[in-house]
Amino acid sequence: MTSLELYPTMNKPIRLVVLLGLSLLLVGLAQHYRLFERAWFSVQEWRNAAQWRERSLWLGDYQVVIEAQPVAGLSDLSALTYDPQRRSLFSVTNKPARVVELSLDGQLKRIIELRGFGDPEAIEYIQPGIFVIADEREQRLVKVFIDEHTRLLDANGLQQLALGLGRNGNKGFEGLAWNSSSERLWVAKERDPVRIFEIVGFPHVQRELPLSLEVNSDPHRDAGLFLRDLSSLDHDRSTGHLLVLSDESRLILELDSQGKPVSSLSLLRGRHGLQRSVPQAEGLASDEQGNLYLVSEPNLFYRFSKPEQATAN
Numbered sequence: 670m671t672s673l674e675l676y677p678t679m680n681k682p683i684r685l686v687v688l689l690g691l692s693l694l695l696v697g698l699a700q701h702y703r704l705f706e707r708a709w710f711s712v713q714e715w716r717n718a719a720q721w722r723e724r725s726l727w728l729g730d731y732q733v734v735i736e737a738q739p740v741a742g743l744s745d746l747s748a749l750t751y752d753p754q755r756r757s758l759f760s761v762t763n764k765p766a767r768v769v770e771l772s773l774d775g776q777l778k779r780i781i782e783l784r785g786f787g788d789p790e791a792i793e794y795i796q797p798g799i800f801v802i803a804d805e806r807e808q809r810l811v812k813v814f815i816d817e818h819t820r821l822l823d824a825n826g827l828q829q830l831a832l833g834l835g836r837n838g839n840k841g842f843e844g845l846a847w848n849s850s851s852e853r854l855w856v857a858k859e860r861d862p863v864r865i866f867e868i869v870g871f872p873h874v875q876r877e878l879p880l881s882l883e884v885n886s887d888p889h890r891d892a893g894l895f896l897r898d899l900s901s902l903d904h905d906r907s908t909g910h911l912l913v914l915s916d917e918s919r920l921i922l923e924l925d926s927q928g929k930p931v932s933s934l935s936l937l938r939g940r941h942g943l944q945r946s947v948p949q950a951e952g953l954a955s956d957e958q959g960n961l962y963l964v965s966e967p968n969l970f971y972r973f974s975k976p977e978q979a980t981a982n
Contacts, residue, residue, distance in 0.1 A: 754797050
C-alpha cells in the first residue's frame with residue numbers, strides 16, 4: 670500500500686499537504702535528536718579511522734567485558750571516577766547522599782556517608798586523598814579528603830566553589846573531569862543547553878600559591894556536540910582527550926585537544942557486544958590501561974576493553 674492510499678477519501682491537494690506536514694514533522698524530530706549531525710560524524714569517523722586509531726583511544730574497538738552487573742546493596746548510582754593509588758572506583762548516590770568505593774570488577778568495598786550535601790551528582794579524583802564532589806541543584810563544588818579510614822564527609826568548613834551558571838532546576842552539574850597536567854577541572858552542565866565549563870584554580874591544591882580563579886567556556890565546541898544531554902566526563906591521561914557520556918543519546922564521545930569528536934562508543938543493544946542497551950548511563954571512568962568503566966542507574970556496572978586489554982585483565 671502506498672502512502673497516498675492511506676487517505677483514499679482525501680483529494681489530492683489535501684493528501685499532499687498531509688504528506689508535507691508528516692515530512693516536516695520527521696525532519697523536525699531528526700533535527701531535535703541531532704540525527705543528521707550524528708550520521709555525518711559516523712561517515713567522518715569511518716573515513717578518518719586510519720588517521721586516529723593510533724593517536725586516540727579509538728572507542729570503536731572496545732567491547733563489553735562486564736555487562737549490567739548489579740552492585741548489591743546500592744541504588745541511584747550517579748557518577749564514577751578512578752583512584753590510581755587505591756586502584757578503586759568511586760561513585761556517589763543522592764538518596765541517601767553517599768560516596769561509595771567499588772572494586773574494578775564492580776564489587777562494593779565501602780560506603781561513606783555525606784552530610785551537608787543536597788544533591789551530589791558527580792565525584793572526581795584530583796590527587797592522592799583529594800576529590801571534588803559536585804552538588805547539582807546548588808551548582809556547588811566541594812573539595813573533600815578521603816583516606817582508608819574515612820566513613821563520613823561533612824561539607825561544613827570544606828573548601829567550596831558556588832557557580833550560578835545557567836541555573837535550571839536539577840539540570841545542573843552532572844559530570845567532572847580533572848586534567849592533572851594543566852590543573853584544569855572540566856564541569857558538565859546536563860542540558861538546556863549542554864555546556865562544558867573549564868575551571869582553573871579550583872580545587873586550590875597548592876596552598877603556597879595565591880588563589881586565582883578562572884571559569885572559561887567554549888560555546889563553539891559545545892554547539893558541535895550532537896548530544897541531547899551530558900551525564901559524565903572523563904579525562905584520558907595517555908592521549909589528553911576528553912570522554913563525554915550522554916545518557917539520552919546512548920553514546921560516549923572522544924574529543925581531541927581541540928574539542929573535536931574523533932571516535933564514539935554506542936550504548937545500544939548489538940553494538941560493542943552489548944546484549945541490551947544501557948538503560949540510564951550516569952558515570953564514566955578510565956584507568957591507566959585504557960579500560961572504560963560505566964555505571965547506570967539504578968546500580969548496574971559495566972566494563973569495556975579492547976581485545977588485547979581484556980586478555981591482559
